[in-house]
Amino acid sequence: MDLKLSWKYGFAFFALNDVISELHEQSHMATNWLIYGCFGPRDFNNVHGCAGMDGFALAAGIAGPLFSYLVMWAGVWVLMRAATPAGRSMGFTLVFAPLPFARIFTALMGGGDERGFLAKLLEGAVTVPQSRWLAVAMTLLLCGPPIWFAWRALAKPRRGTIIAGFCVMPLLVVFAYKFVVLNGLLARGVLAEPVIFGTPAFVVVVFVLALVATAAWWAWLQGLERQPVVPAQAGTHADAELAAAPLHD
Incomplete structure (x- = not known):
């Protein structure tokens, strides 16, 4: 693959990331609701257990990462099987839109759903540092191969730089845009009242806008791979003979 990065693709990518990110959080909440029958407080990237309960149900803690994985x-499957530039573009996008490197990085920093899940699953059997490194191993095992498949799919001259960019740049943008700006507005009370499934109105509005933008800009997501240049077709043999034939009055 030879990629053609553009601002249009960037906007579409982050719209899709917003959709996937919110579905990740809803996976946590829906699973916890099925088990406990209640919703806890939340913002754009953190969901908490129900009031008076000791965090999430075990299954709810891993439900979000399972959705992202x-x-x-699915992106790997599409990328490996697609026969068209549009299909390969979508496969590559689906690999990175759930931010696989962010899952690895968060585990390395000692946070993330995986660490919380493993700490609770193995409570009493492992120490906190051990649960951290088990989470790092888990995220590497599940997020590393999709990144590697995407790297293998790229043309050689730039693939290391492109993969590094797709790992790091979305992490920086999402941190600034979602964690700082959107969570900051929500913390100030902007549309903070829960309206559906325990989700604040502000989160619902952003999700709906992202869903509409993803649908509207779907073609931009399919245009990531540079289209091959088709050489001009030479004239037919008959045309060549006609052009070479002498003209008679």
Whole structure:
């Protein structure tokens, strides 16, 4: 693959990331609701357990990452099987839109859903540092191969730089845009009242806008791979003979 990056693709990518990110959080909440029958407080990237309960149900803690892993691996499947530039573009996008490197990086920093899940699953059997490194191993095992498949799909001259960019740049943009700006507005009370499934109105509005933008800009997501240049077709043999034939009055 030879990629053609553009501002249009960037906007579409982050719209899709917003959709996937919110579905990740809703996976946590829906699973916890099925088990406990209640919703806890939340913002754009953190969901908490129900009031008076000790965090999430075990299954709810891993439900969000499982959804993200499913999207990544679906991207690998599409990328490996697609026969068109549009299909390969979508496969590559689906690998990175759930931010696989962010899952690895967060585990390395000692946070993330995976660490919380493993700490609770293995409570009493492992120490906190051990649960951290088990989470790092888990994220590397599940997020590393999709990144590697995407790297393998790229043309050689720039693939290391492109993969590094797709790992790091979305992490920086999402941190500034979502964690700082959107969570900051929500913390100040902007549309902070829960309206559906325990989700604040502000989060719902952003999700709906992202969903509409993803649908409207879907063609931009399919245009990531540079189209091959088709050489001009030479004239037919008959045309060549006609052009070479002498003219008679």
